Amino acid sequence: MVFSSLLFLFRFLPAAFLAYYLTPKKCKNLTLLLVSLIFYSWGEVRYFPIMLSIILVNYLAGLGIGRWRGSRNLCRGILAVSVVFSVGFLAFFKYSNFLLLNINALFGTSFPMLEVTKNLPLGISFYTFQIMTYTIDVYFGKIEVERNIIDFGTFVVLFPQLIAGPIVKYSDINRELKDRRITLDAIQDGIVLFILGLGSKVLLANNIGALWTEVESSGFAGLSSLGAWVALTAYALQIYFDFSGYSLMAIGMGRALGFHFPQNFNYPYISRSLTEFWRRWHMTLGGWFREYLYFPLGGNRVSRWKQYRNLFLIWFATGLWHGAAWNFVLWGLYFFVMQSFERLFLRRFLDQHRVFSHLYVLIGLQISWVLFAITDMSKTGSFFSLLFLPHGGNDWMYYLRNYGIIMLVGVVFSLPVLNLLRDRLPRLCKWLEIPFLGLVLLLSVAYLVDSTYNPFLYFRF
Amino acid sequence: MQKIKRYPLLILFTLFLFATTVADMCANNREFSEMENKYLAQKPAFSWSQLFKNQYTPKYETYINDQFVGRDWWITVKSVSESAFGKIKNNGIVYGSDHYLFEEYQTTDEDRIERNIGFFNEFTETYGKRVPVTLSVIPSSYAILGDHLPAGLHNVDQRAYCEQIRPQIEAEWLDLFPVMEQAAVDAAAFNASRGPNEEELLAYYRTDHHWTSYGAYRAYKAFVESRGKTPVELETLAPYLYYLPDFYGSYFSKCKLYSALPDTIAVYDLPVDSVTVGGERKPTLHNAAQWEVRDKHAGLLWGNADVTVIKSGNNLEHEEGKTSRVLLFKDSFGNSFAPFLTYNYDEVYIVDLRSNLTPVSELMEQVAFDDVLILYNFMTFSSSADVARITY
Numbered sequence: 118m119v120f121s122s123l124l125f126l127f128r129f130l131p132a133a134f135l136a137y138y139l140t141p142k143k144c145k146n147l148t149l150l151l152v153s154l155i156f157y158s159w160g161e162v163r164y165f166p167i168m169l170s171i172i173l174v175n176y177l178a179g180l181g182i183g184r185w186r187g188s189r190n191l192c193r194g195i196l197a198v199s200v201v202f203s204v205g206f207l208a209f210f211k212y213s214n215f216l217l218l219n220i221n222a223l224f225g226t227s228f229p230m231l232e233v234t235k236n237l238p239l240g241i242s243f244y245t246f247q248i249m250t251y252t253i254d255v256y257f258g259k260i261e262v263e264r265n266i267i268d269f270g271t272f273v274v275l276f277p278q279l280i281a282g283p284i285v286k287y288s289d290i291n292r293e294l295k296d297r298r299i300t301l302d303a304i305q306d307g308i309v310l311f312i313l314g315l316g317s318k319v320l321l322a323n324n325i326g327a328l329w330t331e332v333e334s335s336g337f338a339g340l341s342s343l344g345a346w347v348a349l350t351a352y353a354l355q356i357y358f359d360f361s362g363y364s365l366m367a368i369g370m371g372r373a374l375g376f377h378f379p380q381n382f383n384y385p386y387i388s389r390s391l392t393e394f395w396r397r398w399h400m401t402l403g404g405w406f407r408e409y410l411y412f413p414l415g416g417n418r419v420s421r422w423k424q425y426r427n428l429f430l431i432w433f434a435t436g437l438w439h440g441a442a443w444n445f446v447l448w449g450l451y452f453f454v455m456q457s458f459e460r461l462f463l464r465r466f467l468d469q470h471r472v473f474s475h476l477y478v479l480i481g482l483q484i485s486w487v488l489f490a491i492t493d494m495s496k497t498g499s500f501f502s503l504l505f506l507p508h509g510g511n512d513w514m515y516y517l518r519n520y521g522i523i524m525l526v527g528v529v530f531s532l533p534v535l536n537l538l539r540d541r542l543p544r545l546c547k548w549l550e551i552p553f554l555g556l557v558l559l560l561s562v563a564y565l566v567d568s569t570y571n572p573f574l575y576f577r578f
Numbered sequence: 579m580q581k582i583k584r585y586p587l588l589i590l591f592t593l594f595l596f597a598t599t600v601a602d603m604c605a606n607n608r609e610f611s612e613m614e615n616k617y618l619a620q621k622p623a624f625s626w627s628q629l630f631k632n633q634y635t636p637k638y639e640t641y642i643n644d645q646f647v648g649r650d651w652w653i654t655v656k657s658v659s660e661s662a663f664g665k666i667k668n669n670g671i672v673y674g675s676d677h678y679l680f681e682e683y684q685t686t687d688e689d690r691i692e693r694n695i696g697f698f699n700e701f702t703e704t705y706g707k708r709v710p711v712t713l714s715v716i717p718s719s720y721a722i723l724g725d726h727l728p729a730g731l732h733n734v735d736q737r738a739y740c741e742q743i744r745p746q747i748e749a750e751w752l753d754l755f756p757v758m759e760q761a762a763v764d765a766a767a768f769n770a771s772r773g774p775n776e777e778e779l780l781a782y783y784r785t786d787h788h789w790t791s792y793g794a795y796r797a798y799k800a801f802v803e804s805r806g807k808t809p810v811e812l813e814t815l816a817p818y819l820y821y822l823p824d825f826y827g828s829y830f831s832k833c834k835l836y837s838a839l840p841d842t843i844a845v846y847d848l849p850v851d852s853v854t855v856g857g858e859r860k861p862t863l864h865n866a867a868q869w870e871v872r873d874k875h876a877g878l879l880w881g882n883a884d885v886t887v888i889k890s891g892n893n894l895e896h897e898e899g900k901t902s903r904v905l906l907f908k909d910s911f912g913n914s915f916a917p918f919l920t921y922n923y924d925e926v927y928i929v930d931l932r933s934n935l936t937p938v939s940e941l942m943e944q945v946a947f948d949d950v951l952i953l954y955n956f957m958t959f960s961s962s963a964d965v966a967r968i969t970y
Contacts, residue, residue, distance in 0.1 A: 122639060126595070127642075128599065131595050162632070163630060304588055308587055339732060512730050514730035515730030515731045518664065518666055518728060518729075520665075521664065522664045523665075550587070558594070560656075564656055564659075565643075566653060566656070567656045568643070
């Protein structure tokens with residue numbers, strides 16, 4: 118089930134929240150666990166046992182580490198088993214065919230592709246990362262062992278963030294799992310975030326993204342340079358609003374349930390360096406890699422050579438996390454290269470030149486989205502030549518006629534305009550808030566009823 | 579009261595969510611959407627095996643979407659919003675000037691075209707010595723009314739494709755591009771000087787992908803002239819003509835543009851001796867029951883059937899003691915076209931290969947034809963897999 122569907126909005130959401138609010142405080146987690154399991158199974162009932170086994174293994178690992186805290190080797194062994202088990206499923210489902218494909222290409226063998234792994238278990242990349250934060254943190258003694266399996270299961274399958282993030286660490290919400298206050302203020306704040314997220318996804322991402330999909334499905338034949346830039350900009354806006362919209366909906370629902378999930382996007386397109394971009398884009402993923410890969414490898418506190426090796430590793434992993442294909446690896450390594458340049462000399466220059474730094478980020482990101490969006494790498498080169506060598510044509514007129522206004526709206530909302538307005542004109546904003554949100558909600562429902570294009574982009578993650 | 583003031587959004591949102599949910603659960607299911615001209619999904623039967631194959635839940639979601647309370651109203655809201663955003667297309671339909679709707683058609687299936695050429699040629703090789711075979715491709719409205727297309731939209735160049743197809747065709751080729759262009763020019767000239775009570779003349783509908791009866795007549799005229807015959811004059815058919823206003827065609831059903839201008843269908847209810855549709859005798863040439871619903875075009879010649887036979891005494895060139903016959907292979911464009919042929923042939927046989935059950939070879943054995951016409955719209959020509967049946 119995806120949030121941006123009528124079934125979710127007008128069946129699951131009212132039923133789940135009603136059940137949750139009516140449940141006495143002691144049993145709220147159990148209710149949450151049950152509705153979340155229904156939510157997950159609806160989309161992918163077959164892979165339910167996999168999730169269940171990962172939950173059990175990590176739960177037991179936590180107990181084990183707590184029990185034999187004194188024996189370092191034993192604890193290390195338990196941690197290793199749980200990590201290998203969790204990552205193993207992810208690796209098997211996500212990367213085995215990719216591996217076979219590369220082995221076949223490299224050695225001329227012809228291993229058949231595995232049929233089982235054709236579909237990735239829903240949300241596996243997200244919940245594997247979430248669950249690992251628990252066991253690793255328990256191992257390092259940062260948090261207490263969770264003995265209540267219902268509370269632990271609730272943390273893992275919590276439906277708002279289960280399938281598309283944000284990646285919530287156990288330590289983010291462990292206190293709220295035990296004791297949280299649900300206030301009317303929090304519910305109302307959650308509704309605001311949810312509606313904004315829904316609008317981002319349904320009104321902006323879907324409507325703008327249709328242009329990219331249209332251009333991509335025609336195989337870029339006859340596309341003009343201007344048309345290519347317009348289409349690529351549409352993709353940049355789509356991926357931002359799609360992803361941040363999902364996160365906002367998740368955070369909003371979390372708030373209404375009494376949780377505080379971490380922020381996931383903070384106006385990434387206003388960044389002045391690509392390093393800064395990654396502190397504003399999918400912040401919980403960046404945070405995860407920093408905390409659980411970069412720092413354990415030594416982070417910045419090692420020799421220069423090792424620092425860059427560490428950077429290389431986390432960008433390689435970040436790329437691969439987004440999809441099992443070389444274009445995603447290339448996309449990750451592109452950020453490794455750019456971030457290295459920024460560290461070496463570019464950063465100082467960017468800090469001093471405001472306009473240039475924004476241009477640099479925007480163009481730098483557009484280039485990264487080409488690598489990200491086009492999975493068929495034989496077409497990547499020709500798309501770059503469309504972008505940077507002049508190709509005539511007036512197709513852009515048609516694109517702008519259809520998508521110009523909505524893209525402009527997208528650009529405006531990708532800047533912190535709403536925040537600015539709220540600071541400058543608080544009275545007016547208070548008046549306009551409800552009509553605005555009401556309109557967004559009504560239009561979102563209308564677009565869902567007559568939906569011609571409503572993709573779920575994270576099936577690959 | 580204090581709470582209402584403090585939590586207006588919370589209250590409104592909750593009311594909206596629950597009221598809509600309850601209303602949606604209570605609303606009656608509809609079988610068919612007149613507005614969209616499509617059958618709506620019904621509640622799927624539950625089975626564990628379907629659930630485990632991940633086949634049940636997508637069906638259930640489609641059901642919820644199709645049966646959502648106030649569906650038509652929501653669709654109109656979206657259409658208004660799309661226009662507010664300046665969009666000139668929805669669901670693959672493009673809004674041209676002068677209220678014309680067109681299809682966005684940017685790629686075509688070249689393999690299918692090649693294969694269909696092969697099937698038509700096989701038919702011509704088999705029967706061409708016995709009976710003259712003519713083949714003609716009907717251009718889509720955008721290919722004729724290009725001036726009305728928005729700037730920067732580059733649809734498939736149907737004329738260029740037809741120029742490529744032409745030398746490969748073994749049958750006689752009837753080029754309808756100049757014919758339909760002239761029809762559009764003549765229609766525009768007529769409209770410029772028409773009286774206040776006269777109906778507007780168009781070669782193609784604004785809200786539908788078909789040609790109008792006038793467009794079909796012009797193609798009929800071109801065909802019979804190419805066979806050395808004299809066409810009936812359209813004016814002489816005026817006694818049989820009536821109009822069906824408020825026709826919202828297939829393009830409208832797809833884009834549901836709230837400001838679309840409805841078309842008028844000119845129905846020529848020509849006198850006939852008998853009409854047999856798929857082996858069943860019909861009392862009239864057209865299915866008048868269909869005039870009451872949205873998809874009026876499907877009433878012409880009772881829609882698409884296996885084999886339709888029209889017998890009449892209309893033939894202007896009738897020879898005593900001889901029964902002349904024509905065989906028409908067609909898509910739905912042929913339904914407004916075929917009746918005119920009664921003025922040059924005693925019997926008109928019409929075959930729609932898409933619903934064809936009778937083998938074509940059987941028909942060719944049993945009935946002696948004087949002419950065969952294969953008449954396909956470009957889009958059917960380049961997409962229909964049923965063309966293969968012409969060789970069965």
